[in-house]
Amino acid sequence: METLLAIAIGAVVTASVYLFLSRDLLRMLIGFILFGTSVNLAILLAGRIGPIRPPLVDPGAAALEAAANPLPQALILTAIVIGFGLTAFALVLVLKGHEALGTTSAEDMGEAEPVAATAPSTALPAPHRKAA
Amino acid sequence: MNDSLILRTSAPLLLWLALAVSIFIVLRGHNAPGGGFLGGLIASAGILLYAIAHGRDRAMRRMRMAPVGLCGIGLLAALASGLLGFVTPDTPYLTHRWWFPGGGLALGTTIVFDLGVYLAVVGTVTAMFLPLLRK
Amino acid sequence: MVDAPSWLLLAPLALAALAAVVAAFLPPRTAALLGAATAAAGFACYLAGLLALSEGGRITAPLMAVPSLGIGGGLAADGLSLLFAMLITGIGALIFLYSSAYLAHDPRLRRLAVMLLAFMLAMLGSVTADDVIVLFVFWEVTSLTSFFLVGFNHQDKGARQAALQALLVTGGGGLALLAGLVLVSSAAGTTSISGILAAREAVLAHPAAGPAMLLVILGCFTKSAQVPFHFWLPNAMAAPTPVSAYLHSATMVKLGVYLLARFNPLYQDEAAWQAILTWGGLATTATGAFLALRETDLKRVLAYTTVTGLGTLTMLIGIAPAQAAIAAVTFLIVHAFYKAALFLVAGIVDHETGQRDISRLGGLGRSMPLTAAAAVLAALSMAGLPPFVGFVAKELVYEVKIEGGDLAAVLLAVGFLVNAAMVAIAGVLSLRLFFGPLRPTPKAPHDPGFAMLAGPLLLAVLGLLAGSLPGLLGARLVDPAATAILGRPADAALALWHGLNPVLALSAATVAAGALLFVCWGRLVPRLRGLAFIDLLGPAAAYERGLAWTIATAERCTRAIQHGSLRGYLRTLFAVTAVAVLATLLFRGGLALPAFDPTGLDARALAFIGLIVGAVASATAPTVFIAVISMGLVGFATAIIFLVFGAPDVAFTQFAVETLLVVIFAAALVHLPIRRRSRRTGPERATDAVIAAATGLATTLLLLAVLATPYDRRLADWFGAESFPAAHGRNVVNVILVDFRALDTLGEITVLALAAFAVTALLRRGQEGKTP
Structure with missing residues (x-):
C-alpha cells in the first residue's frame, strides 16, 4: 500500500515538474499546485500509514489510542492553507502581468531581468605607462 | 457570469447556510473534525458563491468591511488570545486558559484563537478572489 | 631573555594610532609635523630598545590576543625587528617633514599625513608582531594603506589603476601568505613566530611543508616585487613622491624581505x-x-x-x-x-x-x-x-x-x-x-x-x-x-x-x-625603448590579460548562471535536485526497494489511480482549461486519500481548497488566453520530460528509503497522550494547531494576512493606474 502510494506521489511529482517547466505561467502555476499536493501526500506517507481511525480521543478515554498519526495531519493542514494563499498570490501576479505585458509566457516577460541585453565589457584598459 | 435565476435566488440562502455551518465547524473543531482553517474556507466559499451570483460589489457591501480588515481583526484576536498566558509568571505566551462552568462544558481561550484563524482565512481568501471576479 | 620594558614596543604603536586620529582634526601642515614628531618618538623608543638589547635577546609585549581563536598575539622584537622598526620610524620622520613642504599648499596634506600614520602603524606592527595572525593583519593593512596612497590622486585614472594593480598583486600574494602561515602554524601547533621557529623539525616534517613554504615565498615575492611580480612597483610611482620614497622604496616593499629573513632560520637548510x-x-x-x-x-x-x-x-x-x-x-x-x-x-x-x-x-x-x-x-x-x-x-x-x-x-x-x-x-x-x-x-x-x-x-x-x-x-x-x-x-x-x-x-x-x-x-x-616586444610579453601584460580574462569570465559565468530565464532556473534546480538525491541514494546507500505485496492492497488504492490519471491528464492537457480540471481531479483524489487514511480534518480542508481553486481558476481564466497550446518544441519537451521523470523517480525512491527506516513515534504519542488531559481537546490535530503549536499557527496566519495585504496593494495600484 505504502509502495503504491509512493509511486503515485512520484507520478504527481513528475507531472508537476513537467508543468513547472512550461513556458506558460498558468501551466507553471498548475504545476506549482500539484507539487504542493504531492508534498502534502509525501508528508502523510512519511508519517506512516497506520490505523485509519481519525486522531480523535474517544469520549471517556484520556489518551489517543490506535488512531492515525496526528502530527503530519497538523503539518499538512496548515501547508494546504498556506499553499492556497501562495497560489492565489501567484495567480494575481500572473493576471497583473498579463494585464501589463499582454502575455502569460515567462520568457516574454523580460523586463525585470533582460536576457538578451549585454552590459558593456568592464575590462580595464591597458595600464598607464607614464606615472602621474 | 450569465444570470441564473436559481443561483441568484439561492445564493443569499446558501451564504447564510455556509456561514452558520462554518461557525459550527469552528466551535466543534476542538473535539471533532473541523477548526478555524476549514471553517474559514467554507465561509469563503459561501461569500464567493454570493459574489458570483450578485456581483462583486454587492458582496463587498454585505461584508461591510474590507477583506483585509477581517485579516487584521483575525490576527489581533489570535494575538490577544495568548496574552492571558502572561498572567502567571512561569507560563509562556499563548498558554491557553480554561473555564469550566459545569455541565461538562469547557470554554477556553483556544476558541478565540481559532476564531482569529477563521477570520484571517476568510479575509485572505476574499481579499484575493473577490477582485478577480467581474463586476 | 627580556631585555627592555615592553612599553618600548607598545608606545610607538599607540602613539601612531593616537596621532592618526588627532591628525585628522589638525590643520594640514600641523598634521604632517605631528606625524614627524610621532615617528621620531617611535625611533627613540626603538633605539632605546636596541641599546638595551643583549646578544640574541628580544623584547616582548602583549597585544591582540584572541584566546578563543587560538591566537596568542603579542609583540616581540629582536635585532632584525628593531632594525626595520628604526628604518620605518627614522625615514618616516624625514618623510613627514618632507611632505609638509612637498604638499605645502595642498589641503590633501592632512589626508596624506593620516594615511601615512596608519601605514607606519601597520608597518611597525608587521615587523614587531610575534604572532603570524597579528603579522598578517598588519601586513594586509599595509597593502590597504598602500592602495589608498598610490591612488592618492584619485581623479587620475592611471593612479586608480595603479593602486588597484598594487592591491591585487600584493593582496593576492597576501592570500597565499595567509594559507602558508596557517599551514605552518598548524604544523607547529602554535601561531607564535618564535614558537614556529622553535618547532622547526615538526614544521619541516609536516606533509604540507613544501606547499606551505612555497605559499609563504609567494606572499613575500609579491610584496617585495620579485620577478615575475615586479611590474606593480613602477606603476605604483603614481603615488606622490614622498609616498614612493617611503612605501615603495624604503619600507613596505621590504616587508617581504623581512618575512623571508624572519623565516630563514626555519628553512635555511632546505635546498x-x-x-x-x-x-x-x-x-x-x-x-x-x-x-x-x-x-x-x-x-x-x-x-x-x-x-x-x-x-x-x-x-x-x-x-x-x-x-x-x-x-x-x-x-x-x-x-x-x-x-x-x-x-x-x-x-x-x-x-x-x-x-x-x-x-x-x-x-x-x-x-x-x-x-x-x-x-x-x-x-x-x-x-x-x-x-x-x-x-x-x-x-x-x-x-x-x-x-x-x-x-x-x-x-x-x-x-x-x-x-x-x-x-x-x-x-x-x-x-x-x-x-x-x-x-x-x-x-x-x-x-x-x-x-x-x-x-x-x-x-x-x-x-x-x-x-x-x-x-x-x-x-x-x-x-x-x-x-x-x-x-x-x-x-x-x-x-x-x-x-x-x-x-x-x-x-x-x-x-x-x-x-x-x-x-x-x-x-x-x-634603442632599449625600441624593443617593444618586452612590453607585450612581460608579466605586466599577463596581468592585464589575466584581469581582463577574469572580468570577462565572471561576466560569462553571471550570464550563464543568472541568465534571467525562469524556465532555465527551474530546469537547473530540478535537475540538480534529482541528480543529487538519486546519486546519494545510489552511492551512499539507503536505497530500499520493497517486494510487491498484493495482499496489503484494498479498495483505497483506487484513489491512487485517480491521482495518477489526474496527474497524467494535467501534464498532457492540450489547453490550460483541461489542465485545471485535471488538477481538480488530482486534488479531489488527494482529499479522498486523506479521508480514507484517517485524516478527516485534512480531507475536508483539501476539498474546500480544491473547490475554491477550481472556481477561482475558472474565474481567472475569463481574463486570460486559455486555449493557447503549450509552445515547447519537441526536444524541449523530451528533456523536460526526462528531468520531470528523474525528479519523480527521486521522490519515490526517497519516500521508499524513508519508509524503510523505523519511525520515531515519541512526538506523535506525546501529542496523543497530552491532548485531552492538558488541553481539554479531543481533536488532536486541532489541539496541536491552536494550542501546542499555536505560535506556529500564528506565524502561518500572519503569512496569509501579508499575502492578502500584498494582493490588495497590487490590485489597488493597477486600478489607480487605470483611473487617474
Whole structure:
C-alpha cells in the first residue's frame, strides 16, 4: 500500500515538474499546485500509514489510542492553507502581468531581468605607462 | 457570469447556510473534525458563491468591511488570545486558559484563537478572489 | 631573555594610532609635523630598545590576543625587528617633514599625513608582531594603506589603476601568505613566530611543508616585487613622491624581505628555499637593472633600481653562508639610505622644475647646489664607491658571490652586469642631472627649503659616515639582525679596506664598466625603448590579460548562471535536485526497494489511480482549461486519500481548497488566453520530460528509503497522550494547531494576512493606474 502510494506521489511529482517547466505561467502555476499536493501526500506517507481511525480521543478515554498519526495531519493542514494563499498570490501576479505585458509566457516577460541585453565589457584598459 | 435565476435566488440562502455551518465547524473543531482553517474556507466559499451570483460589489457591501480588515481583526484576536498566558509568571505566551462552568462544558481561550484563524482565512481568501471576479 | 620594558614596543604603536586620529582634526601642515614628531618618538623608543638589547635577546609585549581563536598575539622584537622598526620610524620622520613642504599648499596634506600614520602603524606592527595572525593583519593593512596612497590622486585614472594593480598583486600574494602561515602554524601547533621557529623539525616534517613554504615565498615575492611580480612597483610611482620614497622604496616593499629573513632560520637548510630565493632574487636584480635602463622617467628609473635592490636582498637571504646574512643586512641599511635620498631628490627636482624626464634635464647643480650635493653623495653610495657604505655593502655582496660555490660564476657574471648598470644609473642621476649643459625646464629651478632638503641631505651624509665607520654599524645594527636571520650568532667584520684582493679588482672593473655604460646612456636608452616586444610579453601584460580574462569570465559565468530565464532556473534546480538525491541514494546507500505485496492492497488504492490519471491528464492537457480540471481531479483524489487514511480534518480542508481553486481558476481564466497550446518544441519537451521523470523517480525512491527506516513515534504519542488531559481537546490535530503549536499557527496566519495585504496593494495600484 505504502509502495503504491509512493509511486503515485512520484507520478504527481513528475507531472508537476513537467508543468513547472512550461513556458506558460498558468501551466507553471498548475504545476506549482500539484507539487504542493504531492508534498502534502509525501508528508502523510512519511508519517506512516497506520490505523485509519481519525486522531480523535474517544469520549471517556484520556489518551489517543490506535488512531492515525496526528502530527503530519497538523503539518499538512496548515501547508494546504498556506499553499492556497501562495497560489492565489501567484495567480494575481500572473493576471497583473498579463494585464501589463499582454502575455502569460515567462520568457516574454523580460523586463525585470533582460536576457538578451549585454552590459558593456568592464575590462580595464591597458595600464598607464607614464606615472602621474 | 450569465444570470441564473436559481443561483441568484439561492445564493443569499446558501451564504447564510455556509456561514452558520462554518461557525459550527469552528466551535466543534476542538473535539471533532473541523477548526478555524476549514471553517474559514467554507465561509469563503459561501461569500464567493454570493459574489458570483450578485456581483462583486454587492458582496463587498454585505461584508461591510474590507477583506483585509477581517485579516487584521483575525490576527489581533489570535494575538490577544495568548496574552492571558502572561498572567502567571512561569507560563509562556499563548498558554491557553480554561473555564469550566459545569455541565461538562469547557470554554477556553483556544476558541478565540481559532476564531482569529477563521477570520484571517476568510479575509485572505476574499481579499484575493473577490477582485478577480467581474463586476 | 627580556631585555627592555615592553612599553618600548607598545608606545610607538599607540602613539601612531593616537596621532592618526588627532591628525585628522589638525590643520594640514600641523598634521604632517605631528606625524614627524610621532615617528621620531617611535625611533627613540626603538633605539632605546636596541641599546638595551643583549646578544640574541628580544623584547616582548602583549597585544591582540584572541584566546578563543587560538591566537596568542603579542609583540616581540629582536635585532632584525628593531632594525626595520628604526628604518620605518627614522625615514618616516624625514618623510613627514618632507611632505609638509612637498604638499605645502595642498589641503590633501592632512589626508596624506593620516594615511601615512596608519601605514607606519601597520608597518611597525608587521615587523614587531610575534604572532603570524597579528603579522598578517598588519601586513594586509599595509597593502590597504598602500592602495589608498598610490591612488592618492584619485581623479587620475592611471593612479586608480595603479593602486588597484598594487592591491591585487600584493593582496593576492597576501592570500597565499595567509594559507602558508596557517599551514605552518598548524604544523607547529602554535601561531607564535618564535614558537614556529622553535618547532622547526615538526614544521619541516609536516606533509604540507613544501606547499606551505612555497605559499609563504609567494606572499613575500609579491610584496617585495620579485620577478615575475615586479611590474606593480613602477606603476605604483603614481603615488606622490614622498609616498614612493617611503612605501615603495624604503619600507613596505621590504616587508617581504623581512618575512623571508624572519623565516630563514626555519628553512635555511632546505635546498628548495635556497634555490628559489637565490635564483628568484638574481632574476629580479637582472630584470630590474635591464628595465631601469629603458626608462627616462626619474621615478620609474628609481623604481626599477629598487626592484634590483630587493632582488639582491632576496638573493642574499637565499645564499646560505653566514656572510650572506651580514651582507643582506648591510645592503638593506645602505639601500634604504641612498634610495630614499635619491627618491627625495627626484621629488625635489620634479617639484622645483616641473619636469621628471631625465633626457630633458641637465645642469641643475648651479641653481640647486644643496640638492646636487645630496644627489651626488647618495649616488656615490649607490655606485658602491669608497668611502661610502655602499662600497662596504657591494664588497660584501661580491665576497659572498665568490664564495657561492658552484653558482659563483653565474652569480658573479650577472652581479657584475647589474652592478655596472647601477653605476651607470647612479651617474645619470647625479652627473647628468646636475652637471653639464643646463636644459630649459617648465619652472625656474632653485633649492627647496629646509624641510625638503633635510631628508635627502641627512640620509646621504649618513651613508658617508656609516661607510667611514663601518665597525660601529656592524656591531650595533648588523650583528643582531644577522643573528636573527641566521638563528645563530653572527659576527660582522665590516671594513672599508679589505686589502688588495679579487673583490677589490672586481669592484674596480665594475666601476669602469659602469662608467662606459654611463657614457653610452644617451644612445642606449632609445634603442632599449625600441624593443617593444618586452612590453607585450612581460608579466605586466599577463596581468592585464589575466584581469581582463577574469572580468570577462565572471561576466560569462553571471550570464550563464543568472541568465534571467525562469524556465532555465527551474530546469537547473530540478535537475540538480534529482541528480543529487538519486546519486546519494545510489552511492551512499539507503536505497530500499520493497517486494510487491498484493495482499496489503484494498479498495483505497483506487484513489491512487485517480491521482495518477489526474496527474497524467494535467501534464498532457492540450489547453490550460483541461489542465485545471485535471488538477481538480488530482486534488479531489488527494482529499479522498486523506479521508480514507484517517485524516478527516485534512480531507475536508483539501476539498474546500480544491473547490475554491477550481472556481477561482475558472474565474481567472475569463481574463486570460486559455486555449493557447503549450509552445515547447519537441526536444524541449523530451528533456523536460526526462528531468520531470528523474525528479519523480527521486521522490519515490526517497519516500521508499524513508519508509524503510523505523519511525520515531515519541512526538506523535506525546501529542496523543497530552491532548485531552492538558488541553481539554479531543481533536488532536486541532489541539496541536491552536494550542501546542499555536505560535506556529500564528506565524502561518500572519503569512496569509501579508499575502492578502500584498494582493490588495497590487490590485489597488493597477486600478489607480487605470483611473487617474
